[in-house]
Amino acid sequence: MANVVLEGVSKYFNGETPAVYDLDLEVEDGEFIVVVGPSGCGKTTTLRMLAGFETPTKGTLRIGGKVMNRIPPKDRNLAMVFQNYALFPHMTIEKNLAFGMKIRRNPRSSIKKEVEEIAGMLGISQLLGRKPGELSGGERQRVALGRALLRQPQVFLLDEPLSNLDAALRAQMRVELKRIHSQYPVTTIYVTHDQVEAMTMADRVALMNGGRLQQIAKPETLYEQPTNIFAASFVGTPKINLLPGKLRRESDGVQLNFLSLTKRLNGSLGEKLSQLPVTEVTVGFRPEDIRLAPQGVDGLHVVSATVELVEPLGSETNVVVRVMDQVITCKLPARTGLSTGDAIRLEFDIPQMKLFDNESTNRLN
Amino acid sequence: MISVNLLLAIIGAAFLLPLIWLVDAALNPHASAALTGPAWSLSNFRAALAAGAGGAIKNSLYLAMVSTIVATSVSTIAAFALSRHRVPFKASLLLVILFLAGLPVTLLLIPIFEIYVHLGWLNSPFYTSLVLAATSVPFAIWLLKNFIDQVPRELEEAAAIEGASDLRILWGIVIPLAMPGILVASILTFINSWGAFLIPLVLDANPKDQPGAVGIFQFMSANGVVHFGPLAAYSIIFSAPVVLMYLICSRWLNGGFAFAGGVKG
Numbered sequence: 001m002a003n004v005v006l007e008g009v010s011k012y013f014n015g016e017t018p019a020v021y022d023l024d025l026e027v028e029d030g031e032f033i034v035v036v037g038p039s040g041c042g043k044t045t046t047l048r049m050l051a052g053f054e055t056p057t058k059g060t061l062r063i064g065g066k067v068m069n070r071i072p073p074k075d076r077n078l079a080m081v082f083q084n085y086a087l088f089p090h091m092t093i094e095k096n097l098a099f100g101m102k103i104r105r106n107p108r109s110s111i112k113k114e115v116e117e118i119a120g121m122l123g124i125s126q127l128l129g130r131k132p133g134e135l136s137g138g139e140r141q142r143v144a145l146g147r148a149l150l151r152q153p154q155v156f157l158l159d160e161p162l163s164n165l166d167a168a169l170r171a172q173m174r175v176e177l178k179r180i181h182s183q184y185p186v187t188t189i190y191v192t193h194d195q196v197e198a199m200t201m202a203d204r205v206a207l208m209n210g211g212r213l214q215q216i217a218k219p220e221t222l223y224e225q226p227t228n229i230f231a232a233s234f235v236g237t238p239k240i241n242l243l244p245g246k247l248r249r250e251s252d253g254v255q256l257n258f259l260s261l262t263k264r265l266n267g268s269l270g271e272k273l274s275q276l277p278v279t280e281v282t283v284g285f286r287p288e289d290i291r292l293a294p295q296g297v298d299g300l301h302v303v304s305a306t307v308e309l310v311e312p313l314g315s316e317t318n319v320v321v322r323v324m325d326q327v328i329t330c331k332l333p334a335r336t337g338l339s340t341g342d343a344i345r346l347e348f349d350i351p352q353m354k355l356f357d358n359e360s361t362n363r364l365n
Numbered sequence: 366m367i368s369v370n371l372l373l374a375i376i377g378a379a380f381l382l383p384l385i386w387l388v389d390a391a392l393n394p395h396a397s398a399a400l401t402g403p404a405w406s407l408s409n410f411r412a413a414l415a416a417g418a419g420g421a422i423k424n425s426l427y428l429a430m431v432s433t434i435v436a437t438s439v440s441t442i443a444a445f446a447l448s449r450h451r452v453p454f455k456a457s458l459l460l461v462i463l464f465l466a467g468l469p470v471t472l473l474l475i476p477i478f479e480i481y482v483h484l485g486w487l488n489s490p491f492y493t494s495l496v497l498a499a500t501s502v503p504f505a506i507w508l509l510k511n512f513i514d515q516v517p518r519e520l521e522e523a524a525a526i527e528g529a530s531d532l533r534i535l536w537g538i539v540i541p542l543a544m545p546g547i548l549v550a551s552i553l554t555f556i557n558s559w560g561a562f563l564i565p566l567v568l569d570a571n572p573k574d575q576p577g578a579v580g581i582f583q584f585m586s587a588n589g590v591v592h593f594g595p596l597a598a599y600s601i602i603f604s605a606p607v608v609l610m611y612l613i614c615s616r617w618l619n620g621g622f623a624f625a626g627g628v629k630g
């Protein structure tokens with residue numbers, strides 16, 4: 001087991017645009033890190049540099065304190081689960097599992113014992129005599145996992161291991177992977193484009209976009225305190241509502257205008273904003289931070305809205321409304337009794353507001 | 366539909382008739398250029414063997430086997446390198462290789478002969494088989510590169526991260542998965558070397574080393590008279606190993622070999 005440190009790692013395949021740019025990442029020993037981001041953001045490239053299949057163009061890559069930039073994959077003592085599993089099609093499952101141990105010259109009796117043990121744990125004992133072509137996606141996925149586990153690696157690398165499975169199996173495997181990790185707490189770097197996997201499995205989430213690290217944080221921190229507009233809109237379903245806003249500086253503070261609302265920003269935030277040249281901002285509210293205004297309340301944070309779409313989810317209801325020229329999604333309790341065309345009044349939970357600078361897209365509050 | 370079938374039948378007959386004649390003549394002690402109908406006798410085969418068909422087949426076998434082993438091993442390693450490594454000017458190199466594959470041997474034979482004179486490699490079945498191998502290598506590289514290209518790279522990476530050396534990956538992953546291609550390349554090389562006439566004729570003047578193709582030719586023109594029966598028998602003996610190999614390998618290849626399951630999507 002070991003920690004993993006990337007310092008200023010960049011990878012250029014060709015020309016100008018880097019696949020990964022100036023990546024700093026520290027993964028602690030035994031930590032479960034999920035690298036998440038949209039397709040093409042450089043997740044696989046990052047993992048392949050760790051594995052040794054690609055050499056970083058710039059920067060340093062350390063595993064267990066040792067610089068790994070030029071160490072070939074076979075000497076890195078890592079295990080990897082490939083997106084497409086990469087099982088050896090001409091070998092039985094048993095041979096696939098035993099492959100690495102054989103290369104490392106483990107005695108035959110211990111190979112057999114360990115293969116059987118891991119197969120039992122993953123529920124694939126009855127498949128040992130078959131070839132990968134005769135297995136279902138979920139079964140292959142387990143075999144790939146088993147092969148990686150038998151490696152007893154310093155670090156586990158997983159590239160979208162669940163993306164080829166159906167929804168039910170994916171949910172089941174998420175739990176199983178976490179269970180395995182708590183049983184064998186090996187440093188794990190798990191790549192996915194699925195924010196749900198990131199949020200449910202990670203000790204910390206590393207969010208990437210366009211080859212750059214956007215934020216690395218605990219799932220709840222990423223959700224509550226996104227560093228920029230991209231981070232805010234990548235996590236959360238339905239997506240965060242982003243509304244155009246304007247700042248007005250006055251003698252005694254800063255005023256924020258959005259929709260029909262005016263909000264005075266006091267305290268340290270007001271002080272900070274009065275120092276900045278920013279006027280155009282984006283105001284973010286998560287759907288659950290908008291609720292129906294109680295009867296009679298006509299406070300500062302209430303707007304009139306027209307219901308456009310009602311999506312009952314059972315335990316709650318997603319309601320899409322129009323407020324002036326903006327479309328807003330809010331998460332309301334079940335059985336709201338609302339229907340399309342209804343006129344309602346909504347209240348914003350101001351303390352949960354996220355304020356972004358339009359130019360840098362960074363969060364201001 | 367009927368006319369198509371008829372056409373196919375005629376084409377089939379055109380190929381079949383000479384074969385029927387061949388078998389007929391081989392078995393008929395009084396064979397001529399005409400089809401005579403069955404007259405079962407093995408005397409023609411005895412005559413062919415007495416004329417040295419056995420020894421010539423052994424020589425052919427030696428040349429074909431050695432050149433196949435050499436050509437297939439060299440081509441597999443070269444194709445692996447071309448498929449997997451960054452080779453400078455790879456595209457042009459591949460074109461040159463394809464061009465070489467189409468070059469007639471006659472063009473190279475005189476310079477090779479001179480080189481062999483200098484090296485003292487003439488009249489040696491082993492060195493002759495090296496030239497035979499060389500004539501097959503370009504096409505075999507081309508063929509094998511395409512097969513190795515089909516082996517998913519992740520499989521090699523998966524083996525590498527498990528600690529496998531390059532040699533182990535080649536031997537344990539790439540070669541088994543490219544085996545259909547390697548078999549095809551071997552068969553083509555074998556058949557090419559088996560039928561080789563000019564190269565052994567020029568490079569090996571020792572009558573004891575003559576392969577079957579040269580043997581048939583000399584047998585045919587031995588004393589001015591064509592003995593159709595023994596000649597047909599000689600031909601059958603000479604083609605039997607190739608036909609046999611073809612039958613065995615076609616079954617093997619039909620068994621199918623797929624990458625299914627190793628890599629999804």
Ligand SMILES: Nc1ncnc2c1ncn2[C@@H]1O[C@H](COP(=O)(O)OP(=O)(O)O)[C@@H](O)[C@H]1O
Nearest residue numbers: 013014019037038039040041042043044045046
């Ligand atoms: N071998 C390669 N050669 C050239 N470009 C590549 C190569 N691998 C990846 N890229 C590019 O690098 C970027 C990041 O790719 P990748 O790391 O696979 O993204 P992700 O796994 O996040 O979807 C993409 O724009 C992709 O086209």
Ligand SMILES: [Mg+2]
Nearest residue numbers: 040043044045
């Ligand atoms: Mg990827």
